Amino acid sequence: MVNKNSAWDYLKEGFLNLIYPLSCENCGKSIRESKGYSICDDCMKQIKLISSPYCYQCGKPLSPMVYFEEKAMCSDCNSKEKHYFNRSVAYYQGVMRKCIHLLKYKKQVKLIQPLGDLMIDYLKADNFYDIQEIDLIIPVPLFKGDFLRRGFNQSSLLAEYVANYFSLSFSNDLLIKNKENVSQVGLSKIERKNNVKNVFSINSSFKKDIYNILLIDDIFTTGATVEACCKELRKTGIKKIFVLTLARGI
Ligand SMILES: [Zn+2]
Ligand SMILES: [Zn+2]
Known part of the structure; x- marks a missing residue:
């Protein structure tokens, strides 16, 4: 678990901070306390949360x-049927963008705690999700090769953190990512859609006694990834699928 530190971990981090003091990646202020990530508390508070009105579907x-x-729905959701309902916690910009980059590319996995807390606060405040209704929390998976390269799946760490908080079941392998898709960055809408075609499948050992699922991902851009995941999940007879994403690109 990410949020549980032993006294030894704290001592070690405190010591490392003395030798290699962290400075905030956003404002440059030095971070004295032992955090294990380089965004100060003041900057964390600058994360721009999404509030209503927003599209009921996406x-x-x-x-x-x-x-x-x-x-109310956005024009895109009005014009075509979707297999998911998504809510995103914050805009993918400014400090949130920095946090996700630090997490993914500088492996500052301790960021899971403050970022996961934002997701928990969202779930507690938003009445769209009834957390008591959720049977299982799962992440959007990474392809095995990507996982081995990075060493972790940030969406999985977020999903597990949220599941632990609410004492809900968590599965890391219900959805499987079968192939590596190239980065979605810079692709057109149609290219993104083709990029995620047949990428996901359901684990054959899946027991069909799960009714409602909460799918968690870090970034929502066009929704093509969650749509591909939810299309697969729908084939299993799962009743309700909610999606919660940490940050929204557009
Ligand atoms: Zn700062
Ligand atoms: Zn929409």
Whole structure:
């Protein structure tokens, strides 16, 4: 588990901070306390959270200027059927963007704790999700090769952190990623869709007594990844699939 540190870990980190003091990647201020990641508390508070109005289906923020009805949907969701309902906690910009980069590329896995806490706070505050209804929390998986290269799946760490907090079941291998898809960055909408085609499948050992699932991912861009995951999950007879993503790109 990520959030449990032994006294030894704290001593070790405190000692390392003395030798290699961390400075905040956002404001440059030195970080004295033992955190294991380089974003100060003041900067963490700058993360821009998404609040209503947003699309009932995909969670896309809608202009507060438009007339807002309870289940308003964005034009994209109005024009085509989707297999998921997504909510995103924050905008993928500024400090949130830095946090995700530090997590993924500088392996500052201790960031799972403050970022996971943002997801927990969201789940507690938003009445769209009834956490009591959830049978299982799962992450969007990584392809084995990507996992071995990075050493961890940040979405899996987030999902496990959230599941532990709510004492819910967690599965790391219900969904399987079968192939490596090239980075979604810089691709057109159609290219992104083809990029995730037949990428995911369900683990054959899956027991069909699970009804409601919460799928967790770090970044939501076009939704092509979660759509591909949820399409597979729907084939199993799972009743409700909720998606919660940490940050939203668009
Ligand atoms: Zn700072
Ligand atoms: Zn939408």
